[in-house]
Amino acid sequence: MAPRTAASSPRPAFARWVSQSNSITQQFMAMGIQPDFISMAGGLPAAEFYPAAAIAEASEKAMARSGSMALEYGPIEGFPALRQHIAERISREAGRTFTIENVLLTTGAMQGLDLLGKVLIDPGDRVVAQFPTYVGALDAWRPRLPVYEPLDWSAPGGTGVDALRLAKFIYTVPNYSNPTGALVSTAARQALLEKAMQAGIWLVEDDPYLPLQFDGAAGPSILALHGRMERDGPYEGPVVYLGTLSKSIVPGLRVGWTIASRDMIQALTLAKQSSDISSSMLTQAIALELLESGFETHHVPSIVRHYRQRREALCAAANAELGEWFEWDMPPGGMFVWMCGRHGAIDTDALYGFALDAKVAFVPGSVFDPAAKLRSAMRVNFTRSAPAVLEEGVSRLAAAVKRYLVSNH
Numbered sequence: 001m002a003p004r005t006a007a008s009s010p011r012p013a014f015a016r017w018v019s020q021s022n023s024i025t026q027q028f029m030a031m032g033i034q035p036d037f038i039s040m041a042g043g044l045p046a047a048e049f050y051p052a053a054a055i056a057e058a059s060e061k062a063m064a065r066s067g068s069m070a071l072e073y074g075p076i077e078g079f080p081a082l083r084q085h086i087a088e089r090i091s092r093e094a095g096r097t098f099t100i101e102n103v104l105l106t107t108g109a110m111q112g113l114d115l116l117g118k119v120l121i122d123p124g125d126r127v128v129a130q131f132p133t134y135v136g137a138l139d140a141w142r143p144r145l146p147v148y149e150p151l152d153w154s155a156p157g158g159t160g161v162d163a164l165r166l167a168k169f170i171y172t173v174p175n176y177s178n179p180t181g182a183l184v185s186t187a188a189r190q191a192l193l194e195k196a197m198q199a200g201i202w203l204v205e206d207d208p209y210l211p212l213q214f215d216g217a218a219g220p221s222i223l224a225l226h227g228r229m230e231r232d233g234p235y236e237g238p239v240v241y242l243g244t245l246s247k248s249i250v251p252g253l254r255v256g257w258t259i260a261s262r263d264m265i266q267a268l269t270l271a272k273q274s275s276d277i278s279s280s281m282l283t284q285a286i287a288l289e290l291l292e293s294g295f296e297t298h299h300v301p302s303i304v305r306h307y308r309q310r311r312e313a314l315c316a317a318a319n320a321e322l323g324e325w326f327e328w329d330m331p332p333g334g335m336f337v338w339m340c341g342r343h344g345a346i347d348t349d350a351l352y353g354f355a356l357d358a359k360v361a362f363v364p365g366s367v368f369d370p371a372a373k374l375r376s377a378m379r380v381n382f383t384r385s386a387p388a389v390l391e392e393g394v395s396r397l398a399a400a401v402k403r404y405l406v407s408n409h
Contacts, residue, residue, distance in 0.1 A: 015143065016145075036359055037359050037360070037361070038359065038360045038361070038385065038389060038392060038393035038396060039360075039361045039381075039384070039385075040314075040360065040361060040362050040380045040381045040382070040384070040385065040390070040393050040397075041361040041362055041363045041379075041381060042381060042384060043178060043335055043336070043381060044251070044381065044383065044384045045246070045247060045250070045251065045303070045335075045383055045384070046303070046306065046307075046310075046383055046384055046385075047384075049302070049303050049306065050250045050252075051249065051250070051295070051299055054290065054295055054299070055250065055253075055286060055290070058286045058289035058290045058293070058295075059286050059289075061289045062282070062285035062286045062288070062289050063285075065285070065289070066281075066285045069281065069285075070281050070282045070284075070285040071281070071282060072281060073277055073278050073281075074278045074279075074281035074284075075278065076269050076272050076273050076277065076278055077103070077104050077105065077265070077269055078103070078104060078105025078106075078257075078278070078279060078284060079105060079281055079284035079285055079288065080100065081288055082105060082255075082284045082285070082287060082288040082291075083100045083103040083104075083105060083257075084100050084103075085288060085291055085292065086103050086105070086243075086257050086259070087099055087100050087102060087103050087259075089291075090102075090103075090223070090241070090259050093221065093224060094221065094223055094224040094227035094228075095224060095227055095228055095231070096227035096228065096230070096231045096235070097235075098235055098259060099234065099235075101234070101262045101265060102234070102235050102259055102260060102261070102262065102265060103257055103258070103259060103265070104257065104258045104260075104265050104268050104269060104272070105255065105256070105257050105279055105284055106256040106257060106258060106272070106279060107254045107255075107256065107276065107279045107280070108244055108246055108251070108254045108255070108256045109206065109208050109242045109243065109244040109246070109256035109257075110136055110140065110256070111256065111272075111275070111276075111279070112242045112256055112257070112258040112268075113136060113137050113140040113141070113206070113242065114140040114275070115258070115268045115271045115272055115275065116140075116169075116204060116240065116258075116268070117140050117141040117143070117144045117146075118144070118271040118275075119264075119267040119268055119270075119271050120168050120169055120202065121141055121144035121145075121146050121168060122144070123144065123145040123146075124145065124146070124147060125144075125146050125147065125167075125168040126146065126147050126148075126149055126166050126167040126168060127141070127146045127147070127148050127149070127167060127168060127169060127170075127171060128148075128149045128150075128151050128159055128163070128164060128167045128169070128170045128171070129148050129149070129150065129151055129170075129171040129172075129370070130150075130151045130153070130171060130172040130173060130174075130177060131150035131151060131152060131369070132179055132180065132338075132365060132368035132369055132374055132377070133148070133171070133368055133369070133370065134173055134177075134178045134179070134206065134368070135178075135179075135363070135367050135368055136178075137171060137206070138368075138370060146168075148370040148371075149163065149167065151170060151171075151172060151192075153182075153184055153188050159195070160195075161195050161198045161199050164195055164196065164198075164199035164201055165199045165200070165201070167199075167201055168201065168202070169201055169202035169203065169204055169240075170192065170196055170201065170202070170203045170204065171204045171206065172184070172192070172203070172204070172205060172206070172222075173205075173206045173207070173208075173209075174188075174189055174205065174207075174221075174222065175207055175209050175210050175218045175221075175333065175334070176209040176210075176212060176213075176218075176331060176332065176333040176334025176335070176336075177334070178208075178209070178334070178335070178336060178379075179336055179338055179363065179365075179368050179379035180331075180336070180338040180379075181329070181331025181332075181333070181334045181335075181336045181337060181338055182329075182331070182338075183218060183219075183331075183332050183333065185219070186219045186220060186225075189219075189220075189221075189222050189225060190225055192222070193222050193225055193226055193239070196238055197238060200238075201238065202238050202239075202240055202264075203222060203238050203239050203240070204240045204242070205221060205222045205223055205239055205240065205241045205242065206242045207221060207241060207242060207243055208242070208243070208244045208246065208247050209247060209333060209334040209335065210243070211247060211248040211296070211300045211304070212247060212248075212303075212304060212307060212333045212334050212335065212383075213304065213332070213333045214304065214307070214308045214311065214331075214332055214333045215332040215333070216332065218333065221241065222239055222241075223237075223239045223241040223259060226238070226239050234261075234262060235260075235261055235262075236261045236262070236263075237261060238261075239260070240258060240259070240260040240264060241258070241259040241260065242256065242257070242258055242259075243256060243257050243259070244256040244257070245287055247335070248296055248299070248300050248303075249287075249290060249295070249296065249299065253283045253286065253287055254279070254280065254283060255279075255283055255284055255287040307335070307382070307383050309387060310382045310383060310385070310386070310387055310390060311330070311331065311337070311382050313382070313387035313390050313391060314337060314380065314382040314390045314394065315328070315330055315337065317390060317391045317394035317395070318337070318339070318380075318394055320394075321394050321395060321397075321398040322339070322394060322397065322398055322401070324342075325341060325342055325345065325346055325401055326339040326340060326341055326342060326346075326378075327339070327340055327342055328340065335381055335382065335383045336379050336380065336381055336382070337379075337380045337382060338377060338378075338379055338380075339377060339378050339379075339380060340376060340377045341376040341377065344376040346376065346401065346404065346405075347375050347376070348362075348364040348365055348366070348375055348376065348377060348378045349364045349366050349375050350404065350408075351364075351378070351400060351401065351404045352364050354400040354401075354403050354404045354407075355396070355397055355400040357400065357403075358396040358397070358399050358400040358403075359396060360393050360396035360397050360400065362378045362379060362380050362397065363378060363379040363380075364377075364378055365377030365378055365379070
């Protein structure tokens with residue numbers, strides 16, 4: 001029998017979820033480093049404000065304080081002193097006591113989302129998710145093959161308790177949501193919490209943008225609202241809270257945390273054990289030095305001041321050049337403007353290709369829809385680029401819209 005040739009051999013198979021995924025996140029992360037390209041796609045902080053000197057100083061202090069312990073594999077739950085610091089920080093914010101047992105340190109908040117998928121989602125499970133939904137959460141959970149139901153805050157009464165009982169958990173980004181930049185009211189948060197408790201399901205509160213407040217305060221977290229309801233004893237509630245230093249200090253530290261009941265933390269720790277053994281003890285030790293020094297108290301107001309100017313520059317340029325085709329609300333915080341096509345006249349998936357030709361990028365709305373049907377909106381980032389660059393980016397985007405419209409007539 002003739003030997004089988006490479007050309008006639010069947011291709012080895014991937015898991016089903018791989019073929020259902022898209023690579024747009026890889027694309028816009030790569031575009032951001034091209035010198036002639038203006039990317040308003042990524043959810044990235046401004047690199048020119050990264051506190052390199054402060055991190056170098058904190059690194060020296062961390063090594064002097066922790067020595068070889070910072071260079072070891074560490075506890076799966078994370079650097080103990082940083083866990084304690086986060087527990088005390090959350091206790092102050094929530095108005096009740098959280099202990100180190102309620103804290104798991106992760107490699108960015110994204111790892112927290114991945115671990116939650118591992119411990120909560122079986123194939124076919126329902127997830128009630130704020131719609132449109134953060135693409136990182138969709139990417140993290142796609143291998144688990146969940147079924148999504150939209151959580152529409154604007155609907156009268158929102159999602160009902162009976163519908164929630166069919167779900168495994170609720171996922172929401174109430175502070176300056178990714179992708180819409182919306183801020184959810186305290187009353188709506190309280191109502192959702194009460195429904196989750198009645199339904200007996202978990203409520204995942206993803207809160208990476210909390211520090212980036214431009215117009216007034218964000219209000220209490222859902223975790224804090226629940227903490228006020230049950231002040232006594234160890235926290236055993238249904239809220240799972242995700243935080244990170246990626247937006248307030250730098251993403252390169254890759255320091256995030258999950259706050260939850262002890263049984264949830266134990267389950268997530270088991271999942272993390274098979275994921276990475278432990279996150280970097282060195283970057284966690286550096287993060288502890290920065291947080292204990294009070295560095296955030298002067299660094300965050302500085303970057304917020306710049307980001308507010310960039311938000312206003314983007315919206316002013318868009319008013320002048322894109323207002324004929326898109327509408328949007330000025331976000332009160334965060335990193336994004338969510339632009340919706342007027343009367344659904346523009347397919348942003350199709351517009352995306354014209355934008356790339358014009359050397360500018362945004363993220364099409366379909367990326368934030370589990371069914372990929374939301375094709376009349378786009379997410380535009382303003383934090384990464386200086387005002388003049390944003391103005392040029394909007395000009396290029398307007399030119400791309402005009403070419404798109406010509407091609408469709």
